[in-house]
Every structure is written in structure tokens, then in C-alpha cells.
Amino acid sequence: MAAHPGGLTAVASSGTVRSAVGSSSGTAPATGAGNAVSVRNLIRSFGPKGVLNGVDLDIAPGEFVALLGPSGCGKSTLLRALAGLDHDVRGSGVISVPERVSVVFQDSRLLPWDSVLGNVTLGLREHDADSRARKALAEVGLAGREKSWPHELSGGEQQRVALARSLVREPQLLLADEPFGALDALTRIKMHGLLQDLVAAHRPAVLLVTHDVDEAIALADRIVVLDSGRVATVRTVTPEISTAVDAAGHEALRRDLLADLGVVGTSH
Amino acid sequence: MSAAPVLERPAVEPHLDPALAAREDVRPTGRRLGPGRRRRLAWLLGPSVLLGLWTVSSATGLLDPRILSEPWTVVATAGELIADGRLQENLAISAQRAGLGLFFGIVVGAVLALLAGLSRVGEALIDGPVQIKRAIPGLALIPLLILWFGIDETMKVLTITLGVFVPIYLQTHAGLRGIDLRYVELAQTVGLSRAAFIRKVVLPGALPGFFLGLRFAxxxxWVSLVVVEQINATSGIGYMMELARTYGQTNIIVLGLAVYGILGLLSDGAVRFLERKALSWQRTLAG
Known part of the structure; x- marks a missing residue:
């Protein structure tokens, strides 16, 4: 029933009901019906300090949501809660996620002792894992690098392997925690294009955690701004605005988001 | 052409492609802080220098043969002992003891390290006793082992095993504990089973520590072997040396030392070779 296997030293986070959408047990909360992700009244705290103070969030199947916020606002905590990676964190609330969830981290997190292909097939049980992994690597433009060690690749290439590893599982939900944060500006722009192509091809629901307003506008259908552990604002991005920097409304949206984040007087 | 800062020596070897080898290759070369490329058989240099010093001191009479036999006497002694079969016989017995002790020690150390590294209960049960064992000099256990097992092979192999398993355990356990938690999270997000997690993440991650432990082990x-063979033994290289001491045969004692030295050097080289093969994914100064 639980969507996530327990960790090495799993301590159940108290009070949280976690369920997989589409499971037949019928305990999935009614609020999550039709959505890929449904989060209700999520509370998480480290020690006495509350990090998430009652977050509600829905993500439709195939929807791309960017989670924006200043450092320490709880956006990574929310993503880790959705990924089931917060065993030792106290809290409560209701989380419902699909069965197949993939996570892309800020670091590519490739096992240094396994080849590129081995990293992509990690955890795949299907007999055609290798051929599917080769296909995924070709999709991210790394055909022919299957036998390389991770350290032989550039930072951008390593992150592309991480994307291939996520997508080879055909996730219904892709969680990405500042996946391009460690890349240089040019590589980041190329990766934006690649991610858009991959998402268009595989149609997972996406939750992208970022602190980059322009990245959020370029990629997301909807931008959720988190502040002090609560959803502060939600802004919709129309396709016209996201595709062109000089489109009407682009600059206004950018200014609004910066204001949401408490950055005022930025002129460029 | 303006004068660019150019070093006099060629920076790199000529290119393998003859067409490129003929081309001009002028480049500024900075100081290199790493130790540079590996050279084959470079490890032989240090031992060769020692051997050279020994030979020269003996030949010039600087070294009294009663203190330390000349290298050629030791070689001659080796020839005699090989001819009458004593050296091979004792060497085979010594190697068997060391090999068995090493084998059991590796198995025990690695299994204990896995148990302690993978479960909190295992760690609570195992780590304390091993640390206590580590604090007791291995050779101080010999009297007790003799009382329990007598002076036969069991006691000898057990003494070596007890000496071997501690470094294997310590380093493998440290390697396990040092595995980055980020990889554990990754294993969870890709849905690895526990068995696959151990096979894909834990074992490869602990391998560098295991090899470090293996070199100590x-x-x-060999150290434990020397001791057990000089106490109540009736065979082995250590026994051969102990017997030679009674008759004042420095040449046989030195030969025994040389055999131990060569065995130690060869086995360390073998472990390092295995280590390089198994850890080829690592990028370090060792190269």
C-alpha cells in the first residue's frame, strides 16, 4: 500500500497517511481524486521549528508545477515528503502520490563504481532493462557512452544520465530538486530544452523545486510560491508567456513573482 | 616571433601517430603538483637500494659477517637448503598456515563488518567486543590458546586468524559507515530491494575500505606467523630460524628474514594489484 519502501533505519513519521493513487484499497483521500498528487494540511518540523505549516497542493496528471521560494522556506522538505525520504522528520498530514515516482536531485547522484548504463538500469527488474536504458540514454543524447564511468562525464552529462535514470522508469510523477542548480548558465539553458522535450514525450506530472524565477517561468504550467512553510501564491503561466521573454505579460509575471519572494526594486 | 616562456625539456612524449609526432609541440608547462605518471616496477627501486647498500658494506668489510652474513653467503645457503629440500618444505608449511589464517580472518572480519554495518543491533553486539579484542595485543592471547588448543596447527592458524580479522573488520566497517547517505536515498527512490541495495551500493561502497584492511591483514x-613458529613449532620458516639461532648460524637467520621480507612484499603487491583492478572506477593520486 505504501508507495515508498522503508529506508535503512526507517522511523515512521508520525501521523502522516501516505497512499498510492490508484491502489484498490480505497483509503486514498477523496480530495486526491483525479489528481496525480494531492497534499492536504502537511506539517513537518525539525525540532521545535515548523518547516511546513499546513501545505495544500494538487498536481494534475501531466501538469508541470514549479515550487519557488527563498532558501529555508521548506520547498525541499515538501519534495522530500512527496518522495518518501523524510522518515525521521516529525509531522502530520495527508499525501497521495502515484505508484511510479522518480526523483532527480541537485547532484546527479550517480554511483561512482557503476557504469553509465549500470546507473540507468539501477533498480530495474524487467528483462529488457538494458535496451530500455540504452534508449533512454539516446534520448538524452548520450548514446555510445554506456560503458563510461560517471567521473568521465561532464557535470551536464552526468545530470543527463540522472534524467535518463528517472525517465526509464516511465514515472507518473517526476520530482526534481533544483536539478540544474549546479550547472553553468549555458548548460542550464540546454537542459531546460531537454527537460521540456522529455516531459512532452513522457507526460509525467512534474514538481520542480527551484529558486530561479526565470527557470520556473520557462518550464512550468503553474508556479507555487512557498513562504514560511505555507503556499503564499499560485500563478498560472500561459504558453505564450513561457515561450518568449519579450511576450506581453512575461515581465509582469516576473516582477510579481519577485515581489512574492520579497525581492523588490529589481529592475532588469 | 615573440619570446614565449618555453621550458627546455619536452613536455610530453612524442605522439604515437607518426604524422602528429613530426609536428612542432611547443607549450608553456606549469609545475605539476601530483606525483605524475605511474612507472612500471618502480616499487622495486627502494628494495634494490637497500640490497645494494648491504652488498657494498659486506664487500668492503664494513659489515662483520658475524653480525650480518654477506648477501652471497645467504644466496649460497638458500641454494644448499633448496638442494636438500628443507627450504621448500618449511616454506610450504609456513605459507599454508598464513594462507589458512588469512582466509578465515578475511571471512570472519568481512562478515562481522557487514553485520555491524547493516543493522543497529549487529553494531551494538559486535562493535564493542571487536574494539576490546583490538585493545588486547594478539600475541598476549597465545598462552590461553596453547592451553585450549595445544601447540598444534589449530592454535597457529587461530592466532593468525585473530590477528587478521581485526583490521579487515575495522576498515570494512569504516568503509560501510562512510557510504554517502545520498546513495542510500537514491537506492530508495529507485526502489532497490534490500538484497540489490547490498549488492549494488553497500558492497562496492565498502570495497575501498576492505582493500585497505586487507593490506594491513x-x-x-606474516607477523603472527613469525611468532607462532618461534614458539613450540617443529616446522616452518620460523622454526628453521629458531634452530639456526641455537647453532649461531647467522646466514640461515638472515635467509629466513629475507624469505619473510620477499613473501611480505609479494603479497602486498598482489593485494595492490587486485585493488587496482577492482577499484578501477576510482580516480586518485595512486593512479
């Missing part, structure tokens, strides 16, 4: 096995 191999050296430790």
Missing part, C-alpha cells in the same frame, strides 16, 4: 598474517 596480509602484513599482520
Amino acid at each position: 596480509v602484513t599482520g598474517a
Whole structure:
């Protein structure tokens, strides 16, 4: 029933009901019906300090949501809660996620002792894992690098392997925690294009955690701004605005988001 | 052409492609802080210098043969002992003891490290006793082992095993504990089973620590061997040396030392070779 296997030293986070959408047990909360992700009244705290103070969030199947916020606002905590990676964190609330969830981290997190292909097939049980992994690597433009060690690749290439590893599982939900944060500006722009192509091809629901307003506008259908552990604002991005920097409304949206984040007087 | 800062020596070897080898290759070369490329058989240099010093001191009479036999006497002694079969016989017995002790020690150390590294209960049960064992000099256990097992092979192999398993355990356990938690999270997000997690993440991640432990263990096995063979033994290289001491045969003692030295050097080289093969994914100064 639980969507996530327990960790090495799993301590159940108290009070949280976690369920997989589409499971037949019928305990999935009614609020999550039709959505890929449904989060209700999520509370998480480290020690006495509350990090998430009652977050509600829905993500439709195939929807791309960017989670924006200043450092320490709880956006990574929310993503880790959705990924089931917060065993030792106290809290409560209701989380419902699909069965197949993939996570892309800020670091590519490739096992240094396994080849590129081995990293992509990690955890795949299907007999055609290798051929599917080769296909995924070709999709991210790394055909022919299957036998390389991770350290032989550039930072951008390593992150592309991480994307291939996520997508080879055909996730219904892709969680990405500042996946391009460690890349240089040019590589980041190329990766934006690649991610858009991959998402268009595989149609997972996406939750992208970022602190980059322009990245959020370029990629997301909807931008959720988190502040002090609560959803502060939600802004919709129309396709016209996201595709062109000089489109009407682009600059206004950018200014609004910066204001949401408490950055005022930025002129460029 | 303006004068660019150019070093006099060629920076790199000529290119393998003859067409490129003929081309001009002028480049500024900075100081290199790493130790540079590996050279084959470079490890032989240090031992060769020692051997050279020994030979020269003996030949010039600087070294009294009663203190330390000349290298050629030791070689001649080796020839005699090989001819009458004593050296091979004792060497085979010694190697068997060290090999068995090493084998059991590696198995025990690695299994204990896995148990302690993978479960909190295992760690609570195992780590304390091993640390206590580590604090007791291995050779101080010999009297007790003799009382329990007598002076036969069991006691000897057990002494070596007890000396070997500690470094294997310590380093493998440290390697396990040092595995980055980020990889554990990754294993969870890709849905690895526990068995696959151990096979894909834990074992490869602990391998560098295991090999470090193995190098300590191999050296430790020879050390323990020397001691057990000089107490109540009736065969082995240590016994051969102990007997030679009674008759004042420096040449046989030195030969025994040389055999131990060569065995130690060879086994360490073998472990390092295995280590390089198994850890080829690592990028370090060792190269």
C-alpha cells in the first residue's frame, strides 16, 4: 500500500497517511481524486521549528508545477515528503502520490563504481532493462557512452544520465530538486530544452523545486510560491508567456513573482 | 616571433601517430603538483637500494659477517637448503598456515563488518567486543590458546586468524559507515530491494575500505606467523630460524628474514594489484 519502501533505519513519521493513487484499497483521500498528487494540511518540523505549516497542493496528471521560494522556506522538505525520504522528520498530514515516482536531485547522484548504463538500469527488474536504458540514454543524447564511468562525464552529462535514470522508469510523477542548480548558465539553458522535450514525450506530472524565477517561468504550467512553510501564491503561466521573454505579460509575471519572494526594486 | 616562456625539456612524449609526432609541440608547462605518471616496477627501486647498500658494506668489510652474513653467503645457503629440500618444505608449511589464517580472518572480519554495518543491533553486539579484542595485543592471547588448543596447527592458524580479522573488520566497517547517505536515498527512490541495495551500493561502497584492511591483514598474517613458529613449532620458516639461532648460524637467520621480507612484499603487491583492478572506477593520486 505504501508507495515508498522503508529506508535503512526507517522511523515512521508520525501521523502522516501516505497512499498510492490508484491502489484498490480505497483509503486514498477523496480530495486526491483525479489528481496525480494531492497534499492536504502537511506539517513537518525539525525540532521545535515548523518547516511546513499546513501545505495544500494538487498536481494534475501531466501538469508541470514549479515550487519557488527563498532558501529555508521548506520547498525541499515538501519534495522530500512527496518522495518518501523524510522518515525521521516529525509531522502530520495527508499525501497521495502515484505508484511510479522518480526523483532527480541537485547532484546527479550517480554511483561512482557503476557504469553509465549500470546507473540507468539501477533498480530495474524487467528483462529488457538494458535496451530500455540504452534508449533512454539516446534520448538524452548520450548514446555510445554506456560503458563510461560517471567521473568521465561532464557535470551536464552526468545530470543527463540522472534524467535518463528517472525517465526509464516511465514515472507518473517526476520530482526534481533544483536539478540544474549546479550547472553553468549555458548548460542550464540546454537542459531546460531537454527537460521540456522529455516531459512532452513522457507526460509525467512534474514538481520542480527551484529558486530561479526565470527557470520556473520557462518550464512550468503553474508556479507555487512557498513562504514560511505555507503556499503564499499560485500563478498560472500561459504558453505564450513561457515561450518568449519579450511576450506581453512575461515581465509582469516576473516582477510579481519577485515581489512574492520579497525581492523588490529589481529592475532588469 | 615573440619570446614565449618555453621550458627546455619536452613536455610530453612524442605522439604515437607518426604524422602528429613530426609536428612542432611547443607549450608553456606549469609545475605539476601530483606525483605524475605511474612507472612500471618502480616499487622495486627502494628494495634494490637497500640490497645494494648491504652488498657494498659486506664487500668492503664494513659489515662483520658475524653480525650480518654477506648477501652471497645467504644466496649460497638458500641454494644448499633448496638442494636438500628443507627450504621448500618449511616454506610450504609456513605459507599454508598464513594462507589458512588469512582466509578465515578475511571471512570472519568481512562478515562481522557487514553485520555491524547493516543493522543497529549487529553494531551494538559486535562493535564493542571487536574494539576490546583490538585493545588486547594478539600475541598476549597465545598462552590461553596453547592451553585450549595445544601447540598444534589449530592454535597457529587461530592466532593468525585473530590477528587478521581485526583490521579487515575495522576498515570494512569504516568503509560501510562512510557510504554517502545520498546513495542510500537514491537506492530508495529507485526502489532497490534490500538484497540489490547490498549488492549494488553497500558492497562496492565498502570495497575501498576492505582493500585497505586487507593490506594491513596480509602484513599482520606474516607477523603472527613469525611468532607462532618461534614458539613450540617443529616446522616452518620460523622454526628453521629458531634452530639456526641455537647453532649461531647467522646466514640461515638472515635467509629466513629475507624469505619473510620477499613473501611480505609479494603479497602486498598482489593485494595492490587486485585493488587496482577492482577499484578501477576510482580516480586518485595512486593512479
